[in-house]
Each structure stands twice: as C-alpha cells, then as structure tokens.
Amino acid sequence: MSSITLDKPAVTSSRISVPWQSYRSVLALMAILFLLSFLTEGTFFTPRNLTNLTRQVSINGILAIGMTFVILIGGIDLSVGSVVALSGVVAGLLQVNLGLSQWSGGQGWIATTASVFVAVGVGIICGMFNGWFIVRHKIAPFIITLGMMVIARGLALILAKGAAIAPLSDQFNFIGQGYLSTALSVFLIGFAGLGIMFFSLAQKDRGLSHYLTAATSAVLTSLAIWIFYSYRGLPVPVVIFGILGICGVLLLQKTCLGRFILAIGGNPEAAWLAGVPLKRISFEIYVLLGAFAGLCGAILSARLNGALPTAGELFELDAVAAVVIGGTSLKGGIGTVKGSILGAFFMGALNNGMSLLDVNEFYQKVIKGMIIILAVWFDQRSHSK
Amino acid sequence: MTAKILNRVILDVRSVNKSFSGINALQNVQLSISSGEVVALLGENGAGKSTLMKIICGAWPLGTYEGEVWVESLDQAKLELAQFKNTRDAHHAGIVMIHQELSVFTELTVAEHLELDELPMWIHWDLLFERVQKFLDTLGFGLHAQWKVGNLSVGNRQLVEIARALYKNAKIIIFDEPTSALSEHEVLQLYRVVDQLRAAGKAIIYITHRLDEVFQLADRMVVLRDGQNVGELAAYSEGLRVSRLKLQPQLITWMVGRPIEDIYPPLNQIFGSEFLRVQNLSLVSPCGKIWVDNISFTLRKGEILGLAGLLGAGRSEILGALFGFLNGESPKGVEFKISGEIWMNGRHLKVKTPRDAILEKMAYVSEDRKGSGLVLNQSICSNMILAALAAGENHLSKRKNYFSFVYTNQEQSSTQKWVKELRIKSTHLSQAVGELSGGNQQKVILAKWLMTSPELLFLDEPTRGVDVGAKVEIYNWIQNLASNGMGMVVASSEMPELLGICHRILVLRNGHVSAEFTAKTVSQEDIMRAASL
Numbered sequence A: 001m002s003s004i005t006l007d008k009p010a011v012t013s014s015r016i017s018v019p020w021q022s023y024r025s026v027l028a029l030m031a032i033l034f035l036l037s038f039l040t041e042g043t044f045f046t047p048r049n050l051t052n053l054t055r056q057v058s059i060n061g062i063l064a065i066g067m068t069f070v071i072l073i074g075g076i077d078l079s080v081g082s083v084v085a086l087s088g089v090v091a092g093l094l095q096v097n098l099g100l101s102q103w104s105g106g107q108g109w110i111a112t113t114a115s116v117f118v119a120v121g122v123g124i125i126c127g128m129f130n131g132w133f134i135v136r137h138k139i140a141p142f143i144i145t146l147g148m149m150v151i152a153r154g155l156a157l158i159l160a161k162g163a164a165i166a167p168l169s170d171q172f173n174f175i176g177q178g179y180l181s182t183a184l185s186v187f188l189i190g191f192a193g194l195g196i197m198f199f200s201l202a203q204k205d206r207g208l209s210h211y212l213t214a215a216t217s218a219v220l221t222s223l224a225i226w227i228f229y230s231y232r233g234l235p236v237p238v239v240i241f242g243i244l245g246i247c248g249v250l251l252l253q254k255t256c257l258g259r260f261i262l263a264i265g266g267n268p269e270a271a272w273l274a275g276v277p278l279k280r281i282s283f284e285i286y287v288l289l290g291a292f293a294g295l296c297g298a299i300l301s302a303r304l305n306g307a308l309p310t311a312g313e314l315f316e317l318d319a320v321a322a323v324v325i326g327g328t329s330l331k332g333g334i335g336t337v338k339g340s341i342l343g344a345f346f347m348g349a350l351n352n353g354m355s356l357l358d359v360n361e362f363y364q365k366v367i368k369g370m371i372i373i374l375a376v377w378f379d380q381r382s383h384s385k
Numbered sequence B: 001m002t003a004k005i006l007n008r009v010i011l012d013v014r015s016v017n018k019s020f021s022g023i024n025a026l027q028n029v030q031l032s033i034s035s036g037e038v039v040a041l042l043g044e045n046g047a048g049k050s051t052l053m054k055i056i057c058g059a060w061p062l063g064t065y066e067g068e069v070w071v072e073s074l075d076q077a078k079l080e081l082a083q084f085k086n087t088r089d090a091h092h093a094g095i096v097m098i099h100q101e102l103s104v105f106t107e108l109t110v111a112e113h114l115e116l117d118e119l120p121m122w123i124h125w126d127l128l129f130e131r132v133q134k135f136l137d138t139l140g141f142g143l144h145a146q147w148k149v150g151n152l153s154v155g156n157r158q159l160v161e162i163a164r165a166l167y168k169n170a171k172i173i174i175f176d177e178p179t180s181a182l183s184e185h186e187v188l189q190l191y192r193v194v195d196q197l198r199a200a201g202k203a204i205i206y207i208t209h210r211l212d213e214v215f216q217l218a219d220r221m222v223v224l225r226d227g228q229n230v231g232e233l234a235a236y237s238e239g240l241r242v243s244r245l246k247l248q249p250q251l252i253t254w255m256v257g258r259p260i261e262d263i264y265p266p267l268n269q270i271f272g273s274e275f276l277r278v279q280n281l282s283l284v285s286p287c288g289k290i291w292v293d294n295i296s297f298t299l300r301k302g303e304i305l306g307l308a309g310l311l312g313a314g315r316s317e318i319l320g321a322l323f324g325f326l327n328g329e330s331p332k333g334v335e336f337k338i339s340g341e342i343w344m345n346g347r348h349l350k351v352k353t354p355r356d357a358i359l360e361k362m363a364y365v366s367e368d369r370k371g372s373g374l375v376l377n378q379s380i381c382s383n384m385i386l387a388a389l390a391a392g393e394n395h396l397s398k399r400k401n402y403f404s405f406v407y408t409n410q411e412q413s414s415t416q417k418w419v420k421e422l423r424i425k426s427t428h429l430s431q432a433v434g435e436l437s438g439g440n441q442q443k444v445i446l447a448k449w450l451m452t453s454p455e456l457l458f459l460d461e462p463t464r465g466v467d468v469g470a471k472v473e474i475y476n477w478i479q480n481l482a483s484n485g486m487g488m489v490v491a492s493s494e495m496p497e498l499l500g501i502c503h504r505i506l507v508l509r510n511g512h513v514s515a516e517f518t519a520k521t522v523s524q525e526d527i528m529r530a531a532s533l
C-alpha cells in the first residue's frame, strides 16, 4: 500500500487550489474504508482481508497507471482486457506445451523469467499495433483499440483452443501467489514511507500540503506495516504494483516526459510547435500500456495457476473507471497517476466489500456502474466551475 | 465627423468590485454611456477591461461581483438594476458583446445564426432566408442569408455577429479587441459599421490597444489601471475635435503610469555577416492554392526584416513554412507542399518539423495564441519551459534525456526571471495561462521562445493585444536581441510597427514579393500601394 502515500503535489498544481481538489480521492477512499469496516463489523479491516484486497487491486492498479498516460494524451485503450488474456495464454503455452513448467530449481526461475518476458513482449506487440494505427494513420483510438480488443480475444481463444492451460510451474505461480518474507516487507515499506516523508519535508518552500503529505505517509506506512506484518508479508503482485506506481508518479510529476505528456493532452498543436516529439511519445505510451497489460497477463495466470482465454473480461472498464475516479479528465491534459492508484483502491475496496457483504453479483454490477457515472459527473461539475 | 449632442444615459456601472481568489481585478469602477456614443475603454494588459465587460454582458452572473449595473429599461423610460444570470438575460436587455474569437457554429447558415435561440422545431427555410435577407439588405454589409458561417472570413464573421446583435435589437454593443484578426480592408469596413451604429443611436464600448483606432472612432476615452478608473477624456471640446497630439500623452501616462516619449527605440546598427538565405520558397495548399510563390531573401545577423501585406498575402505562411509548422505531420494535418531551400550559416538545412527548426536554433512566435501558442489549462511555468525542455536546454535538467528530472527550483527561478523581465501580471507561477489577460498570454509565449536562446526569431504579430507599455518593452527587447546578433523576421498587419522596428520591409501580394523597401525611406502609403495594387 506504500505507493498511495506518494503524495507530493505536482509542481504545476497551484498553492491556492491544493487541498480539496487533490485530497478528494483520498477522502473518498477513507470514507469507503470506514463504511465497509463498519458494515462488515470489522471483517473488512483485518490484515488477512486487506492483504487479499491489495493483491486483488494490483492488476487493475497496474493497468490504471498505464491507462492514465493514455488518457492524459487524449486517447483511450479498450483492448487491455483482451491483451491480458492473450499474453497470459501465450505464457501458459510456453509453460505447458513447451514444457517449461517441468524445469526445476534454478532452471525453473529462468523459465519463469522467459515466460514473463514473452508475455510482456506479446503486450508490446499489441500496443505497437494500436499505437501505429492511431499515431501514424490518425485513426480514432476508440475504434482501433475496440478492434484490437476483439482480435486479441479471438487469438487467445484460438491459441488456447478455448480451454484453460494448466498447470503452471510453482516458480511461475510465485509472481501471482507468492509473498515476500515479513522482515523484507517491513523493510521495504519502511524504506518507501520514510523516503516519501523525507522528500516532502526536504522541500525548500514547504507549505501545508507538504506537511499533510508527510503525515499521511506516516499513517499509511504504519498501517501497511501492521497489515503485512500481521499476516504473511507483501504479496509479490503488490510489490510490482508499488514499484511501477512510484515510477509512474515520478515520471509524470518530475520528468521532461511527464511535462510533454501533459502538454500533448492539453493542446497537441502547441506542444508540436514547441518541439515536443508528439508522434513518438504517443506511440510509446500505447506500447507502455501494452507492456503493462502483458505483465498483468503473466501475473493473473500465475495467480490462477492457469491461463484462461476468457480472463481479463472488462478489465479495460475497471482501469478507465479507476483513472476517472482518480480525477483524470477524459479530454486529456489534466490528471495524476497518484489519483488513478487511489481510484484503483477505491474500486477494489468496493468489490471486496460488496463480496464480504454478500451483495448479489448482479447488483454489484449495477452499483459499480452507478458509482462510475457519479464520479465522472462530479468531476465534470467541479472542473467546469 | 461632427460633434455629438449626447442623448440619454443608457448604461451606468456603479462601484463595481470583482476579485479572483483574493486578488482584486476591479475596484470601485464606474462607467456610464449614452446612446449614440462610442466609448473607448483603454488600459494595460490585465487592467480589468475584459472582466468589466463580462460583468456587463452577463458572462459573470449576478452574485459573482459586487456593485451595481444599471441598464435602460425596455420601454426606455428609466434605468433598471440589471440582474443577469447569463448572457441571454443580457441579450434581452439589449446588451451584446462581440468576442474576439467568434462563433463556433461553423455549419450553420447566416440566417440560422441570426435566429439561433428562437428557431422553431420545423424550419420553413424559404421564409427564414427571405426574412433574414430582407433585414440584412437594410444593413448593407453585403452578407447573404444562405452563406455558411464556417466559410466566411474572420471579418465577415464579425459582421454576422454584429448583424445578429442588431437583429436582436441590441442597444449596447461591446467590442473586445475586434480588429486584431482583421485585414486592413476589413478594418476600414468595421470603422464604417461603427459609424453607422453610432448614427443609429447605439451605445458602443470599444476595447483596443491600438491608439490609431481610438482617435479614429471614439467620442470619449475611459482608462482603467489595476482595476480602477484613472481618468477619462472627451474627443470633442466645445464642438471641435481635440488634436491627437494633445490627448495621446495623457492617455499613455494614465495607462502605463508614466509618460512614454518614444514608442520605437532606436534601431540596432550592428550587423554581422549574412546568415540566412532562403531560395525559391513555395507553399501550395492541398487544393492547389499557391500561398507562397517562389520567394527568396537573405538576412544578416542583427537585422530585422519585416513582412507586410494584406491578410492572405502569405506573411504568416512564409514563417510557417520556414519553421516546418505547415508540414502535414502537424496534428491539424493539412498536407501543404513546400519547396525551396534554406541556408543558415552556409549550411543547407532540412527542416521538416518545428522540432528540427528549434534544434537549428530558430524560434517562432505564432499568430494564433490559443491554437498553437499555449496549453491553456496549464501553468505559466509549464508553458514557459516547454520549448526549452523539448530542445533539451541544459540548465533545466541535467541530461538531454526524456527521463531526466525537471528541477523545480531551477524551473521556478528561470521562469520567475522572465515574469519579472516582461512584467507578466499574474498571481503566481502556477496560475493557469488561460486565466491571464490576453496581453499577458502573449508575453508568456514570447518568454517561452526566448528561453530557447534562439539565433533566428520569427515573430508573427508579436504585439497583438499587447498594451502600449508592454509594446515598448517588447520593441526594446527586439532591438536588444538584434544588437546581440539575433536575426529576426517580423510579420505584422500594423504598418507603423513594421516601419518602427524593421530595417527592411518586404511587401507581399498574393504570395509574391511586390516590393522591397528600406524602412527609413518608405511611407505607409507606399507600402499600402505595393500591397494592394
């Protein structure tokens, strides 16, 4: 959970408008956590459930990070769910049909690495396909990725012959099911938490927001240590999610590339005239999301101990919802990675809580849909002011 | 023109205050205007002119400001307190604002545009066209009811907008910098229309930064500074026109807060060697229109070359072509055909995109502020450093790599310097540029390009919408940069500006060079003649 504490305000966000706009998603998340703990009489707020929750959130969270960039440049990618399935299936085939899952010991780790790389590679190829048509031929992202969504799903079904591919090797399954030791977990969380606190207090002209950040970070770090220490340590997907989350936040807030992405989304013509390599960056962002989807494919099949061609259904919607709930504008140019990560946790908590409360699965869908619409509506109203 | 016998007061603004997040934009502002009167509203960038007008025309609704706006009631009997909730309410009370950026409904015909908010469910096209055409004929603007608004020039769109105001029976018409996008010809037409409107008893508020226009049109001049009234002058005294020489110094002193003797600083006299040579540049649009036809010129270091010509003569297009901006790769994606050769410092350049041009140390302040100039929803800071970052200017980040970090402190201090230098009026560096006044936005663009430390600078309408004080500063900058060896090409529709700051002037007509003058020896009339022959 460490990554959500990365709360430094963007350089561009104004001193005056900091508090409500950027803490809105934090508040929404806190509200739902309290509500669910209350409704479930505490079952929700146990280390065991929260560990599971973070693991469930990881995949959607990783996709949401990549999706943030795509939406920021004014695009969208509907194919991620199918790409997750396709890359998972390809990795599964490698494991089962080529017999990589039989390798043991050190060789097993090599086989695992190879499978993950192949999954990511499949994702990259899909991303390149999307990016090439969108950037080079100026076809609407909505259409291209809709096509890709169907193509990738079809390919997954063809390759898997419509059935699950299982079982996978234990080493491979580690990336979906494994835990880091509690000691290492505590060290990592503490390290990240203290780092964030240090950087927010080391700012020259620190304002209220920096102190708030440090305080939030301290609270969340202790919470995370409690959760992961009392149960079994950090799940591996959460570690991956955390690392990508921190990189994503830094990339958008601190690097040149982040500035370019925001400029492209805000006004592509002005960005182009200012010398921003618009096409290259747009292309690379679609490829990046593709790679993330490939990685998620590997993680998901590892968690299920088998690759399903039907996996990842509606993942694109969850990712877009997380991004939008996190305050990123669908028009592009405005938004943060941090918000999307919070959005992913929000969606995850909602799913998890409703299952705990035994809400009928059909009703869950309706409720989720309504919450997404509400979030967008709320967001547009606050932007138009 | 004869002196006016002023009629009744029809708009009275009393002690209006407005603030944006604690910063006062207007303080205790008064303004009253009578029918048949043209009032020029003057003031520096960010003085609050547009804000005041937005209050009058309902764009800032009741409750977002303090103070009172009194408007003549519909039966012309008395003044009433205006309680506009939106611009529609203001329309009904007879107040219309003609914005600089005009109508978005490009697919509609002129007739539909005029009847926009009262079109019936089922339109009788013949009747509609007939009705509107009859009205248009009485105006004598030469508009046709069946024309599509999207196909009209900016000047004609403005006329449509004015026609709409008259069709709605507006009594008070507000123009916010109307001439900044018009050709000379269209400007003259606009002057005629304003005279007509005055004669018809309309009250007109006219915002502009061009003093020529003020003396041409206004009956009275009201000056704002820092959101307060600082003074007003009448153009007539005892029935006679007061001479411009008497009024202008006073106006400028009020606007800027200090007198300005010379608007144009002395020209730079230090030239280096020839460093830019453009040969046989041509630009053909996809539909075959030749925008630029076989143009060649050279430029020395420290020299300022002016491009004059009517709208559509190819001024901006030459700059756009040289900078790689009109290339088909642009997000707008119009596939122009560009041919010709550019030599810089004896090297043959291949400029395909703006990025190539920037890496060759060129910079281009484009004409279209909102379109290609700024990312409106982003901060002053991000906008200013964008081009320098893209060019990999080292002082902002250590390495020229996209993943290199942007150092907040560096970024802030280098933008802060420019904000001070160009006197950009803003609350803080992280304010969105969209919230700045027009002239301050222009300064942000200028700073953005100067931060790339270019050797060759293309300026297209560099002082559009910029106040007199800032103009002088920009002109000083231009001469300063030139004396440090920068070469510049300036395109402008303001003739006095070209004459004041350039060494040489190329006059363009239909994409050809029709004459070349040394600025010292040429008069405005010579240029006009060469441009329109």
Ligand SMILES: Nc1ncnc2c1ncn2[C@@H]1O[C@H](COP(=O)(O)OP(=O)(O)OP(=O)(O)O)[C@@H](O)[C@H]1O
Pocket: B020, B025, B043, B044, B045, B046, B047, B048, B049, B050, B051, B052, B425, B426, B435, B436, B437, B438, B439, B440, B465, B467
């Ligand atoms: N929506 C807004 N939010 C915050 N500040 C604003 C907003 N609109 C205007 N301002 C501020 O109010 C002041 C007055 O702006 P205004 O646009 O009225 O200036 P102006 O006199 O029209 O200038 P110009 O001649 O440059 O157009 C400026 O300092 C501007 O930054």
Ligand SMILES: [Mg+2]
Pocket: B049, B050, B051, B437, B438
């Ligand atoms: Mg203005």
